[in-house]
Amino acid sequence: xxxxxxxxxxxxxxxxxxxxxxxxxxxxxxxxxxxxxxxxxxxxxxxxxxxxxxxxxxxxxxxxxxxxxxxxxxxxxxxxxxxxxxxxxxxxxxxxxxxxxxxxxxxxxxxxxxxxxxxxxxxxxxxxxxxxxxxxxxxxxxxxxxxxxxxxxxxxxxxxxxxxxxxxxxxxxxxxxxxxxxxxxxxxxxxxxxxxxxxxxxxxxxxxxxxxxxxxxxxxxxxxxxxxxxxxxxxxxxxxxxxxxxxxxxxxxxxxxxxxxxxxxxxxxxxxxxxxxxxxxxxxxxxxxxxxxxxxxxxxxxxxxxxxxxxxxxxxxxxxxxxxxxxxxxxxxxxxxxxxxxxxxxxxxxxxxxxxxxxxxxxxxxxxxxxxxxxxxxxxxxxxxxxxxxxxxxxxxxxxxxxxxxxxxxxxxxxxxxxxxxxxxxxxxxxxxxxxx
Numbered sequence: 001x002x003x004x005x006x007x008x009x010x011x012x013x014x015x016x017x018x019x020x021x022x023x024x025x026x027x028x029x030x031x032x033x034x035x036x037x038x039x040x041x042x043x044x045x046x047x048x049x050x051x052x053x054x055x056x057x058x059x060x061x062x063x064x065x066x067x068x069x070x071x072x073x074x075x076x077x078x079x080x081x082x083x084x085x086x087x088x089x090x091x092x093x094x095x096x097x098x099x100x101x102x103x104x105x106x107x108x109x110x111x112x113x114x115x116x117x118x119x120x121x122x123x124x125x126x127x128x129x130x131x132x133x134x135x136x137x138x139x140x141x142x143x144x145x146x147x148x149x150x151x152x153x154x155x156x157x158x159x160x161x162x163x164x165x166x167x168x169x170x171x172x173x174x175x176x177x178x179x180x181x182x183x184x185x186x187x188x189x190x191x192x193x194x195x196x197x198x199x200x201x202x203x204x205x206x207x208x209x210x211x212x213x214x215x216x217x218x219x220x221x222x223x224x225x226x227x228x229x230x231x232x233x234x235x236x237x238x239x240x241x242x243x244x245x246x247x248x249x250x251x252x253x254x255x256x257x258x259x260x261x262x263x264x265x266x267x268x269x270x271x272x273x274x275x276x277x278x279x280x281x282x283x284x285x286x287x288x289x290x291x292x293x294x295x296x297x298x299x300x301x302x303x304x305x306x307x308x309x310x311x312x313x314x315x316x317x318x319x320x321x322x323x324x325x326x327x328x329x330x331x332x333x334x335x336x337x338x339x340x341x342x343x344x345x346x347x348x349x350x351x352x353x354x355x356x357x358x359x360x361x362x363x364x365x366x367x368x369x370x371x372x373x374x375x376x377x378x379x380x381x382x383x384x385x386x387x388x389x390x391x392x393x394x395x396x397x398x399x400x401x402x403x404x405x406x407x408x409x410x411x412x413x414x415x416x417x418x419x420x421x422x423x424x425x426x427x428x429x430x431x432x433x434x435x436x437x
Contacts, residue, residue, distance in 0.1 A: 094144060095142050095143050095144055096123050096124050096125055096142045096143070096144065096146070096147060097123070097124045097142070098121050098122060098123045098124065098139065098142065098147070099121070099122045100119065100120070100121050101119060101120050101121075101122070102117055102118060102119030102120060102131075103119035103121075103131060105139070108138045108139045108140060108141075109137075109138040109423075110131055110136075110137050110138060110139070112131065112133065112135070116133055117133060118130055118131060118132050118133060119131045121139070123142075123147065125161050125163060126161040127147075127159060127160045127161045127168075128158075128159050129149070129156055129157070129158050129159075130156065130157040130158075131154070131155075131156060132154060132155040132156070132157070133154075134153075134154055135151070135153065135154025135155055135156065136151075136152035136153050136154060136423065137149060137150065137151050137152060137154065137156060138150050138152070138423075140171075144165075145165045145166060145167045146160070146166055146167045146168035146169075146179070147168055148168070148169050148170075148171075149168075149169070149170045149171070150170070150171045150172075151170055151171065151172040151186065151188050152188075152423050152424070153188060153189055153190065154187065154188070154189075155185065155186070155187040156170070156185065156186050156187075157184075157185045158170070158179070158182075158183065158184055158185070158186060159182075159183040160179050160180075160181050160182055160183070161181060162180060162181020162182070162200070163181065166179075166180045166181050167179075167180065168180075170186060172186065172188035172193055173188060173190070173191075173193070173206075173391070173392060173424075174206050174207050174388065174389050174391065174392035175188075175193050175204060175205065175206035175207075175209075175223070176204070176205045176206065176388075177195060177202050177203070177204050178202060178203040178204075178205070178212075179200075179202050180200070181200055182197070182198075182199055182200025182201060182202055182217075183197075183198040183199040183200065184196060184197045184198055184199075184200075184202060184215075185198075190426075191224060192222070192223065192224045193206070193221070193222070193223040194220065194221065194222050194223075195215050195220070195221040196220045196221075196235060197215050197216060197217050197218060197219050197220065198217065199217055200217060201214055201215060201216045201217065202214070202215050203215075204221055204223075206223065207358065207359065207362065207389060207392065209223070209230060209325070210321060210324070210325045210352075210355060210359070211288045211291050211321060211322055211325055213230070213232065213291075215232060218234060218235060219232050219233065219234060219235065220232070220233055220234075220235040230329055286318070286322075287299045287302075287318070287319050287322035287323060287326070288318050288319075288321070288322045290322070290326075291322045291325050291326050291329075296325075296326035296327075296329045296330050297326075297330065299322055299323060299326040300323070300326050300327055300330060300332060300335065303323050303335075304335075308335070308338075311323065312338055312339065312342045313342075315342075317343065317346075317347050317350060317352055320339050320342050320343045320346075320347075320352075321339075321343060321352050321356075323335070323339045324336050324339035324340050324343065324356065324359065327339060328359070328363075333363055333366070336359075336363065337360065337363055340356040340359055340360050340363075341356075341360070343356040344356050344357065344360075351387075354380065354383050354384040354387055355384075355387070355388065355389065357376065357379055357380040357383060357384075358376075358377070358380045358387075358389040358392075358393055360376055361373050361375075361376025361377045361379075361380060361393070361396075364376050365396065365400070370400050370403060370404055371404075373396070373397075373400055374397045374400040374401055377393040377394070377396055377397035377400075378397055380393045381393050381394060381397070390420075391420075391421050391424050394413060394416065394417050394420070394421070394426075395417065395421075395424060395426030395429070396426075397413055398410055398413045398414055398417055398426055398429055398430060398433070399426060399429055401413065402429060402432075402433060407433060410433050411433055411434065413430075414429070414430040414431075414433035414434040415430075415434055417430040418430050418431065418434060
């Protein structure tokens with residue numbers, strides 16, 4: 001019998017490749033061990049039926065098949081190794097999907113069909129968001145752990161299902177709300193942020209909460225930049241409309257929900273001079289942790305009692321940032337300014353130092369120095385053109401220049417703002433300066 005030629009070898013190779021592709025395209029997950037053993041036995045049995053033993057009468061045929069048995073075994077072994085890799089590999093995480101009712105989703109932007117009616121977004125993990133009339137919002141992205149949303153203006157009612165690894169964020173102007181599974185309402189209107197908690201907790205970060213502030217079940221956060229104030233107060237619990245409609249699908253089990261934390265002892269403390277101190281606070285808790293929980297007074301008191309100058313000169317960067325935040329919330333702008341200047345002089349290349357420049361410009365603006373504040377915002381933008389406060393810094397610089405009637409200086413800022421933040425809260429000012437429709 002003639003031996004196989006190159007054409008036969010290529011045909012066998014194509015068959016093996018075709019088989020590998022079929023298996024690769026059809027297998028999902030991991031093959032159970034009993035199934036693996038059963039299919040292996042079938043393969044070996046079929047292999048033996050096509051390879052004769054030593055009693056084969058035709059010696060030439062036997063010699064040819066013995067050589068090809070070796071080649072086939074090598075190819076089969078390679079195929080098995082490939083299949084083991086394929087079937088044991090974990091499937092890639094699947095991103096959440098969502099369905100919108102009452103609005104049109106255009107590249108993530110949610111355009112309400114009726115200006116007088118609300119809309120809703122239902123996510124595949126059971127989470128839901130209600131969008132109230134006149135609200136402008138967009139879905140910036142989704143992944144397996146959550147979604148990233150942007151609230152341009154208006155009101156959202158949010159109910160996120162808590163799962164392992166849950167991570168959602170909602171941006172509103174210069175603020176970011178981090179969510180791990182909770183229910184709350186959130187509003188934003190160019191200068192004022194409100195977060196009213198129903199269940200769970202969120203972390204709010206922004207120019208009035210650099211280190212992040214926790215807002216717990218039963219609490220309401222209000223941040224107003226125009227008077228440089230931030231407050232967290234207890235509120236009478238009022239279920240939002242999503243709760244009236246029932247729990248999200250898949251969220252009915254108590255095991256899947258994050259338990260509501262006990263409200264902290266600081267509920268009622270305000271950035272404009274609230275009187276509540278955190279019960280039991282002490283040096284064992286970091287300044288950053290105390291600021292995050294709303295205990296601003298103990299941080300400022302401890303810095304002054306120890307040695308404020310020593311802290312400014314030798315304290316770590318985290319303490320300087322926490323001290324600056326605590327002083328700003330308590331309207332101790334003298335201490336805040338010293339801490340911010342120390343951040344920039346001692347740690348000039350850090351992200352905190354860049355953020356400190358934005359906050360220094362805010363303090364200058366609060367004193368009524370329009371040119372100084374505009375110059376300060378411009379410096380921040382030159383240092384951090386893609387920084388966390390870039391949109392707010394550019395918008396405030398724009399508003400200040402317009403208030404002076406300096407259109408020549410404001411025009412390039414307005415054009416840049418419209419390019420980079422076409423739906424930002426200062427868009428109407430930028431369009432007015434640029435003469436855009």
